[in-house]
Amino acid sequence: MDTTMNRRRLLTTAALGGAGIVGATALGSIAPEDAFAAPSLTVEPGAVDPHFVEGRVTSITGTMLLVTSSDSSLHSIRITDGTSIWKLRPTTFDRIAVGDGLYARGVRLPDSTLAAESVWVNIVNVRAHLAAVGRNVLHLEHRGQRIIGHIVPGTTAAVYNNTPAVADLSLLRIGRHVQVIGAWHPDTNEIDIATVYAAA
Amino acid sequence: MAALYGEVSWFCCGNSWGPCGSTGHGACGTCNSGSLQHAWPNTSDACYSITRPDRCGISGMSRRTCGFLHYTTNRCNGARVGTRIADCGPQTDLFCGERTCCGSVCGTNRVIDLTPAAYSRIASLSTGLRPCVVTT
Numbered sequence: 050m051d052t053t054m055n056r057r058r059l060l061t062t063a064a065l066g067g068a069g070i071v072g073a074t075a076l077g078s079i080a081p082e083d084a085f086a087a088p089s090l091t092v093e094p095g096a097v098d099p100h101f102v103e104g105r106v107t108s109i110t111g112t113m114l115l116v117t118s119s120d121s122s123l124h125s126i127r128i129t130d131g132t133s134i135w136k137l138r139p140t141t142f143d144r145i146a147v148g149d150g151l152y153a154r155g156v157r158l159p160d161s162t163l164a165a166e167s168v169w170v171n172i173v174n175v176r177a178h179l180a181a182v183g184r185n186v187l188h189l190e191h192r193g194q195r196i197i198g199h200i201v202p203g204t205t206a207a208v209y210n211n212t213p214a215v216a217d218l219s220l221l222r223i224g225r226h227v228q229v230i231g232a233w234h235p236d237t238n239e240i241d242i243a244t245v246y247a248a249a
Numbered sequence: 250m251a252a253l254y255g256e257v258s259w260f261c262c263g264n265s266w267g268p269c270g271s272t273g274h275g276a277c278g279t280c281n282s283g284s285l286q287h288a289w290p291n292t293s294d295a296c297y298s299i300t301r302p303d304r305c306g307i308s309g310m311s312r313r314t315c316g317f318l319h320y321t322t323n324r325c326n327g328a329r330v331g332t333r334i335a336d337c338g339p340q341t342d343l344f345c346g347e348r349t350c351c352g353s354v355c356g357t358n359r360v361i362d363l364t365p366a367a368y369s370r371i372a373s374l375s376t377g378l379r380p381c382v383v384t385t
Contacts, residue, residue, distance in 0.1 A: 095335075104265075
């Protein structure tokens with residue numbers, strides 16, 4: 050717990066331009082479940098969470114992302130060496146591009162910039178009907194719309210009712226419901242699949 | 250309400266990017282991905298007729314309406330978040346018997362869906378599904 054809180058302080062320090070960037074790097078990563086067990090910054094249930102941002106990247110300057118939310122509000126997000134970044138898989142800052150969608154969680158700085166602890170780029174969580182299976186692709190029906198889910202060799206995994214994640218997708222059944230965690234291809238109806246959850 | 254054990258996932262709402270672009274603001278008309286909110290399977294008769302947790306053997310799930318406060322704890326790490334009902338869901342019966350675990354801690358059947366803002370307070374969005382306990 051202390052480690053997490055120290056990490057949060059280091060993020061803030063790093064974002065403010067102090068020597069904390071070195072500290073954050075030296076601290077290294079911590080287990081994700083431990084990171085999210087940190088005491089939450091108090092926000093009224095039901096209210097907008099000021100420590101969270103949803104939107105699309107409109108520009109990238111240095112390590113700062115300018116993001117436009119779906120309600121048209123603008124947000125500045127500072128990426129530090131301590132920020133964990135996910136884009137289909139854990140990745141690095143250079144993989145973020147203008148036009149990407151994202152969710153970010155972090156700490157608000159006095160100038161309203163969000164010092165990001167975690168950024169999930171283009172992440173989608175789709176509950177869908179499996180309409181068809183093609184070569185390295187799943188055709189998904191989601192809210193009346195077709196989504197093309199690309200199978201990414203070496204990354205895509207299936208979880209069949211709590212089995213360990215496996216690369217074998219042969220147990221997926223057309224006509225059944227699945228849940229897919231994936232990464233959206235901006236401005237298309239296509240995603241890359243990270244994990245598909247299905248009944249065996 | 251007695252503590253309800255099961256699985257928690259997340260869903261987007263409010264008109265956002267990607268597949269979330271057409272999701273709208275949920276059954277309560279207030280749902281937004283950036284707010285601390287959740288979907289509950291028993292907000293009305295019409296809602297319950299869709300989600301049907303009883304088909305998965307879950308009986309006595311309380312009728313709670315828009316704005317009601319629940320607390321969800323991620324049983325993998327003990328992190329807890331308070332959220333208010335903003336939508337109907339998840340569709341529990343589509344995944345009857347589904348189980349998710351971390352180590353020896355397991356949850357069976359989907360009982361609550363959190364917004365990304367709420368879920369990311371207790372787990373990484375990339376996990377998708379966690380065992381949980383829901384309390385009032």
